[in-house]
Amino acid sequence: xxxxxxxxxxxxxxxxxxxxxxxxxxxxxxxxxxxxxxxxxxxxxxxxxxxxxxxxxxxxxxxxxxxxxxxxxxxxxxxxxxxxxxxxxxxxxxxxxxxxxxxxxxxxxxxxxxxxxxxxxxxxxxxxxxxxxxxxxxxxxxxxxxxxxxxxxxxxxxxxxxxxxxxxxxxxxxxxxxxxxxxxxxxxxxxxxxxxxxxxxxxxxxxxxxxxxxxxxxxxxxxxxxxxxxxxxxxxxxxxxxxxxxxxxxxxxxxxxxxxxxxxxxxxxxxxxxxxxxxxxxxxxxxxxxxxxxxx
Numbered sequence: 001x002x003x004x005x006x007x008x009x010x011x012x013x014x015x016x017x018x019x020x021x022x023x024x025x026x027x028x029x030x031x032x033x034x035x036x037x038x039x040x041x042x043x044x045x046x047x048x049x050x051x052x053x054x055x056x057x058x059x060x061x062x063x064x065x066x067x068x069x070x071x072x073x074x075x076x077x078x079x080x081x082x083x084x085x086x087x088x089x090x091x092x093x094x095x096x097x098x099x100x101x102x103x104x105x106x107x108x109x110x111x112x113x114x115x116x117x118x119x120x121x122x123x124x125x126x127x128x129x130x131x132x133x134x135x136x137x138x139x140x141x142x143x144x145x146x147x148x149x150x151x152x153x154x155x156x157x158x159x160x161x162x163x164x165x166x167x168x169x170x171x172x173x174x175x176x177x178x179x180x181x182x183x184x185x186x187x188x189x190x191x192x193x194x195x196x197x198x199x200x201x202x203x204x205x206x207x208x209x210x211x212x213x214x215x216x217x218x219x220x221x222x223x224x225x226x227x228x229x230x231x232x233x234x235x236x237x238x239x240x241x242x243x244x245x246x247x248x249x250x251x252x253x254x255x256x257x258x259x260x261x262x263x264x265x266x267x268x269x270x271x272x273x274x275x276x277x278x279x280x281x282x283x284x285x286x287x288x289x290x291x292x293x294x295x296x
Contacts (some may be wrong), residue, residue: 035157054098108291132283
């Protein structure tokens with residue numbers, strides 16, 4: 001009888017472990033994406049009506065984002081949900097939490113090259129770019145902003161910026177990862193006051209990329225290496241969550257956020273007023289359109 005009880009307990013333990021494993025795999029997404037039924041598939045933007053749209057969290061509240069994208073797309077969404085990381089955005093799409101996601105055009109084409117289960121919902125190309133990606137700074141950091149702009153102008157004029165864009169952003173070729181330890185500028189000795197702290201989140205690949213160990217690499221590192229050499233300043237990267245990036249900038253934890261949208265009010269020194277919460281450098285890469293992705 002005693003042996004029977006022990007055996008039964010073992011069986012119950014095994015069953016409970018299988019149940020627990022099943023719950024965990026469901027909760028954490030350790031499964032292949034489900035194939036969509038004909039009713040679930042989306043073929044056109046108009047089919048986003050009465051469905052959920054998702055994207056990375058921005059300074060815009062979800063309720064405002066819903067109104068913005070409804071106006072942009074001419075549809076009535078069921079709702080809009082934002083997420084902290086690109087992995088969370090993709091999981092929301094694959095798990096059916098949202099039917100489509102939006103990303104900047106450059107990020108979309110990078111995802112389409114690397115994620116084979118994604119497909120673009122075509123929208124008309126705009127007549128002009130929507131905004132430029134730039135470095136964001138606190139308003140009182142105008143002097144540093146001017147120094148960065150001077151270095152960026154030189155990078156544009158000597159053709160080095162175009163070479164970096166071709167190498168890291170637009171060709172689709174896999175390069176050897178370029179990390180902070182590879183930066184030429186950081187091989188020199190600098191004092192603390194000659195160091196620029198740059199915040200990166202990995203939220204807008206391939207402009208700012210983080211590897212599996214949350215180390216920045218690629219375009220943002222190569223770009224800031226060139227900028228640092230021109231300015232003769234050391235560059236130190238600080239990895240931030242998308243949620244805390246702006247507060248880290250305002251608190252002085254970083255001098256600048258690498259990837260941020262610029263606009264007329266953030267670029268023109270003549271528009272500075274007490275209401276403006278940040279300024280930006282001149283842009284280093286344009287964002288022409290929002291791209292909407294769904295599953296194949």
